[in-house]
Amino acid sequence: MSSSNTPGSAPSSDAPPPSSGSAGSSSDKLDATVLRIASVVVLGAIMSILDMTVVNVALPTFQHEFQTNYANVAWTMTGYTLALATVIPLTGWAADRFGTKRLYLTALVLFVLGSVLCSFAWDITSLIAFRVLQGLGGGMLMPLGMTIMTRAAGPERVGRVMAVLGIPMLLGPIGGPILGGWLIEIASWHWIFLINLPIGIVALIAALLILPSDSPSPSESFDFVGMLLLSPGLALFLFGVSSVPETGTVLSARVLVTAIAGLVLVAVFVWHALRASHPLIDLHLFRNRNLTVAVVTSTLFVIAFMGSALLFPTYFLQVRSETTLGAGLLLAPQGIGAMVTMPIAGRLVDKIGPGKIVMTGVVIIAATMAVFTQVGPHTSYGILLPALFVMGLGMGCTMMPIMTAALQTLTDHNIARGSTLMNIVQQVSASIGTALMSVVLTNQLQSRELAGPAVAAQQSPEIAQQLGPDAVSAGLAQAADAFGSTFVLSVVLIVVTIVPAFFLPRRRPATPVGDTAAPVAMH
DSSP states (O other): SSSSSSSSSSOTSSSOOOOTTTTTSGGOOOOOOHHHHHHHHHHHHHHHHHHHTGGGGGGGHHHHTTTTTHHTTTTTHHHHHHHHEEEEEEEEHHHHHHHHHHHHHHHHHHHHHHHHHHOOOOOOHHHHHHHHHHHHHHHHHHHHHHHHHHHHHOOGGGHHHHHHHHHHHHHHHHHHHHHHHHHHHSSSTTTTHHHHHHHHHHHHHHHHHSSOOOOOOOTTTOHHHHHHHHHHHHHHHHHHHHHHHSSSTTTSSHEEEEEHHHHHHHHHHHHTTOOOSSSOOOOGGGGSSSHHHHHHHHHHHHHHHHHHHHHHHHHEEEEESOOOOHHHHHHHEEEEHHHHHHHHHHHHHHHSSHHHHHHHHHHHHHHHHHHHOOOTTTTOEEEEEHHHHHHHHHHHTEEEEEHHHHHTTTHHHHHHHHHHHHHHHHHHHHHHHHHHHHHHHHHHHTSSSSSHHHHHHHHHTHHHHOOOHHHHHHHHHHHHHHHHHHHHHHHHHHHHHHHHHTSSSOOOOOTTTTOOOOOOOOO
16 A cells, blocks of 8 residues: 555655556455454444444333433434534544544544443433434544545445445444343343443554554635534434424424424535535535435435334334344344345446446345335244345445445545545435334324224233234234335335436446546555
């Protein structure tokens, strides 16, 4: 790896030219240095992404422990999400200003400190406040990790490094419920946060020793106007969207006023960013066709996938009466399937481009998601689990190849901005997907007279006795039908994703403009 370049700066003119005909050569593989860097980045990503899902299973415990209602404990999730949305836009500028290594270490410290403080929370308010601190660190870990990995590996190996980073992104929704349920069962809720302390210490030591030092490039002034527009705009919009499941409608003042105010701020930011010399997020990146197509594809796909990721465990918990740990284990085949295809897809993307790989993955997911539109209260796990495994095979061909399509043609200077942009898109899309599916599922359940009581009877013997076995059986059938109807929307959104995915590049990309003098590298 070259040691003459620093992130955010132009490549040195006396650096060696990139290797020609690297396809299939040893230089095209992920060498030991890149793999060591990847191990550090993956540790941070695992902590950040797991913590977005591990808390889900603890919400009833928080409700009982702190003697409060569900709406209040849900803020432990919402506060974390809003902190992510607030800090992500700052990451690209801060990476250039302070250096990626320094900022990554700072993010790790914030996240681990927030985790430890969460474990000592004395009431729901303090827990929410500490979750916000945790989110400020967690929000920087993923875009910084993408920037560090992409710069270290170079544009010709982006597919493979994205495959490495994709593992925690896919395992988070699966491993979180398993880990959270297990820790609560064998210890207490405090350990879902304390588990981050030993992992975080290892990650900090590894980052200090392994991550290459880089010099900050404080040549660009900070866009304070952009920050005052975009960060609050995203936070307000996501607050409104996140309130939809609680209010049950998008027409409530709490949803409409905050979401519209957020959209207005974001719209003003767009107007400002197109005119500013050094905007917080460089919207001129959309001149890059590959990035634009990848953003549209990612938006539709994440809305559909994150929404369905909510449906799977909820079906197992509410209709099949599985334990939290059992529901998490039943989702494991999906993660296993993704782990099988993700490294293969990463190598293929670097050789033939992401277009064909993503199209294949989307078709596989749509076909297997259709199985769940026919789900019933007693559908054989012999059908559902293989379907989840095959769906995972499709996932390994989809999420990170889309990210690769966005980043692999960007210049070194734009990588941090591009990864920040894609992370914002994914965060907003995930919130929209979760809220959309929550509302649709709730309405589907409410439209079926016995579905709600039957689901409640699964957790309450008194309600089950009042209803009687026949009513419970009929209600569970209605509840399963409600889930099946909601899965139809997921299938439709996945199928629509095929349209922008069709325009993703279908050949190995040329070296990004501006990077012809030297390979993208760090020192």
